[in-house]
Amino acid sequence: MRRSFLLLLATLPLPACTVVPFAPQGPAQRIAALTTAADQAAGRMVDHLGQRERSEIDQAASLRYAAGGAPNTNLPRPATPVAGAVLDPGMDLMVLETRRIAALAAGAAPAEGQEGALAFARVQDALAGLRAAPARWPSDAVRRRGLEGFRVLSEPAPQGVDAAGLAAARQGAMDDAVTLMQAVVGFDARSGLRGVLAQRHEAWQAAQRGVLASGRTLTPSERMALWNRVQAALAADGPDLPAAELVRLFAALPPAHAAAGAGDAAGAAAFEAALARFQGVLAQAR
Template sequence: MRRYLLLHLAGLTLAACAAVPPQPQGPAERHVALVGTADQALGRMVDHLALRERTEVEQSASLRFASGGAVPRSLPAPTTPIAGAVLDPAMDLMVIEAQRIAALSTGATAGGDAEAAAALDRLQVAMARLGTVPARWPSEAVRRRGLEAFRALSQPVPAGVDAARLAAGRQASVEAGVALLRAVIGEDARSGLRGALAQRHEAWRSAQRGVLEAARTDRNLTPQDRMALWNRVQATLAGDPPDIAAAEAVSLLAALPSAHAAAGAGDAAGLSSFEASLARFQSVLAQAR
């Protein structure tokens, strides 16, 4: 995900050094910027959810022990990195697709063949690992269609194809690829990564309530001690659930296929829904705790 940001920043630096007035950005170029930003934002979401998942799992174990429970033999395997390993190369392929459309729209040669092949290899490895952590992951049919879609997106651009024909020819692949990514994150709060994190979060909440129950019968605590503990636990439980950012990511991805079609057609207005979804997603991430 991150190398495209570095390439983009390098391009900005070169542009700043050249004494050439900036040119208006066409729909295809705008699409590249939006998809690249979405890629980076999804990476930040994965990092945030991975940290939160690890914190909640560790706290759940320590709180249960503090409440008189058994010492856990081992902590559950983390789920977020498994899903993140799928999102990372898949979004790389979406970025490469956007870059190819933009190149063709200006009459340049569409490249990225080696990068696309490497991303596809990483995606196939990540998909094979998807079932190593229990969750309601995508069905076999969704996985198969999604992998076939990303395999098609990874292929070199045929000779003589323009931006409109490339986008139209690969629109179905973008849609199937997005369907896979949405299923990996979770179409609802009980499936995919969202479902796994919801179970982790409920276990964490249960452990917090267990502390209160243990304190209720602890004769060494004064009423003031119990009240202070109650207030601390309630303030902790009042935090935002982890599902908010992930649910917004599903909405963001849902707007990607129409933006892909708009980029190929040179339709600037067609990018507005994706742009609005991206802005909303970034706002949610900025407030996530």
């Protein structure tokens, strides 16, 4: 029985035994995968910042009450979800664009549906919603240029274009769209979401010190325990470091876009390093 089976295998035509060679992943495909990972990591960072903002708002109110203040039921609305509503569809459009380039680089036609149009509509709505949380949000000029950039990125690739041509034609749109996302987060510690988070953190710190000042009637050991607790809380890192890293990650997107179109392996490696740095900060965020 076994001998008959071996004889049967010997009679099979050679094409049936041909092994398909492994096709290595090119820079464009690598950058598309990294952009997807960057989208996911950025989302987790926004979630972290949102949880921290909400916690500091609630804790500050509780600490002020514990220090003898009146209860405050009119707490400020968190700004992180408002900013995240812009960043989420914005990053979706970044992913779609790099996937188009990856498909073209592989000689395939990009699969286009309604994702781009839907994501662009979400960006538009979210930008209008920024007014719900007072802050130094992007200027009208930055918004207009960024929104136009996102509109371009939301459109399907034109017929007959190749990866290099698409990336070159849309590099300016990529730059403007990324600038808008960076401005939403904040180019400095007093603008955008970073400015709001700084205010929340300062209010939280003031509430911590208020509790410390209210402990005059405590015993020496109780005062020392309170002092140690407050000092440990105040020594913790503020929210600006992880938020600033989000801006830095976004800055890596335009050169990665250009590298994808050019098939630049060094550019893909640079983007991978930028993402690894961001993921390291994310893993340590508290």
